[in-house]
Amino acid sequence: xxFSSKLLENxxxxxxxxxxxxxxxxxxxxxxxxxxxxxxxxxxxxxxNTMRDTIKFCKKCHNISDVELCEICSNPNRDASxxxxxxxxxxxxAIENTSQYRGLYHVLGGKISPLDGVGPQDxxxxxxxxxxxxxxVKEVIFALSSTMEGDTTNFYIYRQLEAYDxxxxxxxxxxxxxxxxxxxxxxxxxxxxxxxxPFENSLKS
Ligand SMILES: [Zn+2]
Numbered sequence: 001x002x003f004s005s006k007l008l009e010n011x012x013x014x015x016x017x018x019x020x021x022x023x024x025x026x027x028x029x030x031x032x033x034x035x036x037x038x039x040x041x042x043x044x045x046x047x048x049n050t051m052r053d054t055i056k057f058c059k060k061c062h063n064i065s066d067v068e069l070c071e072i073c074s075n076p077n078r079d080a081s082x083x084x085x086x087x088x089x090x091x092x093x094a095i096e097n098t099s100q101y102r103g104l105y106h107v108l109g110g111k112i113s114p115l116d117g118v119g120p121q122d123x124x125x126x127x128x129x130x131x132x133x134x135x136x137v138k139e140v141i142f143a144l145s146s147t148m149e150g151d152t153t154n155f156y157i158y159r160q161l162e163a164y165d166x167x168x169x170x171x172x173x174x175x176x177x178x179x180x181x182x183x184x185x186x187x188x189x190x191x192x193x194x195x196x197x198p199f200e201n202s203l204k205s
Pocket of ligand 1: 062
């Protein structure tokens with residue numbers, strides 16, 4: 001792609017670093033921004049910069065938050081003995097949208113994936129085990145997508161938790177294999193949490 005301006009080329013390059021955005025789409029987006037009032041671009045970059053500089057991760061569940069302890073963890077009406085393990089913040093949002101779950105979350109920040117070089121030490125797993133040790137958790141619900149990486153991650157955590165007196169369960173699969181949680185409809189997802197099954201049962205099937 002030949003550019004008439006180095007500035008344009010740089011902007012397109014940076015835009016094309018986003019997932020799912022190729023060079024052509026990046027060029028279209030950049031040209032769109034150039035046609036908009038300057039303030040539009042400034043609002044966009046300001047929002048991104050402020051988010052990047054000031055965003056926090058909840059110290060308890062690792063959910064994205066504006067404060068040290070997220071709204072869910074600091075809500076006294078939530079059941080702290082119940083912890084739902086999810087991959088990222090999108091899953092928290094999806095499950096919250098169902099209004100069927102009153103426990104807390106634990107955001108792993110990914111899944112174990114040896115092919116991509118992601119091991120347990122790269123995820124928020126040890127802090128989950130610490131929670132288990134502390135005795136405040138009675139049940140851990142696995143709500144990772146049922147891909148090979150999701151299953152591997154569930155099983156790894158399950159083995160780590162075996163030493164403690166904790167119930168482990170997995171969400172019922174109204175969601176077909178390989179589907180991501182965030183795409184499941186609210187009713188299906190809500191039901192799959194209410195009708196969760198003991199984790200051991202999922203191993204037999
Ligand atoms: Zn939290």
